[in-house]
Amino acid sequence: MHATFLLSTQEIIMNTVLITGTSSGYGLETARYFHAQGWQAIATMRTPRDGLLPEGLRILPLDVTDPASIAATIEAAGPIDVLVNNAGIGLVGAFEAAPMDYVRKLFDTNTFGTMAMVQAVIPQMRARRSGVIVNVTSSVTLAPMPLAAAYTASKQAIEGFTGSLAHELAAFGVRAKLVEPGYAPTTRFSQNIDFAIEDMIPEAYADFAAPIFAAFASPALTTRETDVAEAVFLAANDTSDRLRYPAGPDAVALAA
Template identity: 60%
Template structure:
């Protein structure tokens, strides 16, 4: 029976991905910084583990507790919205520590077992903001764009060992707690010269249609395809808006 380890499972994409793989008969290791009761069915195929992807000891303990895994999904992430001028460098480092370096650290931790078995899949979840520049997202976009480039190069590096590496690129996801949690960290501290731009950006969000958005299930299905289809494309858009954006840019 196949085992998948997913980071960032407390809500949103990670939680839905864990649910889908459980429903389809996999062993699931669902990880989050602070384990708590989540909306997952009781199952002897489910383990919920503590994991902080920015902490080397936490990564080591989680990998040891998980045992052999077949698929790693790097989904954990934090958001940030502000002008670069209004972003302290310690915040930049925090965003990169989770979104970029956390992804690299988790991947590095599972590679020895994947390489030795000459089998395994790494799925990195990024964002469609890497495909279309948006205001006030320079730091967040950079952290995710770095993962895109990392994934593409790593795929070549690991191909001789039979290890697959894939990207899942979600669009805007108003249903998830990710945006709500991120916005709570972003609502103060905009530089005054950017006030008009911030107002316009927030207004444009409110005008966006709710028909072309990304649902958690869209991402879970894309992760499923990345994990189970050896000939699927390197990059998989997830969600109606991400698919539309990918079509326009191709």
């Protein structure tokens, strides 16, 4: 059964949300979801594409690894009530075979890119004494999985970062939240890898990796993109001190 998060009309405030990484997957669906709820949604991606999002939804270019791009996008966006850090890249395979240049790229996007976006938006939220920062991580932070060591590390860093951040921003009326999506075969987990995935599985790991990749191909519990969009929307509107929001039946099961 897929989890559905509901909020009463009285609890929902129509504000401006900026979402990173909206060219596909969870980010794309989250932008559509907020827009459908009547929010002023700003979708960002490195290379904006026409026809990808509903008419009336703003699209801005953004590279979370580029300080100049971040500054320009924050200025162009205007006041931001909710920041959703969804932009990320993946990596699967034996860590032994992981190119360290790509591991650094992984952290530049998943970890330092998220931190840079947070740092850029805090001043305006602190000045208004309101705002929400939603950082999207992964269910691998709930139960580490094999063949995802570097990816897990990049997301675990954001878990600790957000937990600490929530404490220091609470005094200014700003909330920090974590959404932890499960696995969705439809997301392009390895979309930015510029080498063959087969190269990530040395012969010595072949027997170990085969059943794991088979499980990925046909998961018993699958996270839908709408599961994540609903969880992000809940986190953005929840005024409690709750920190974590597992998204998708597999993530909910792991969290339990």
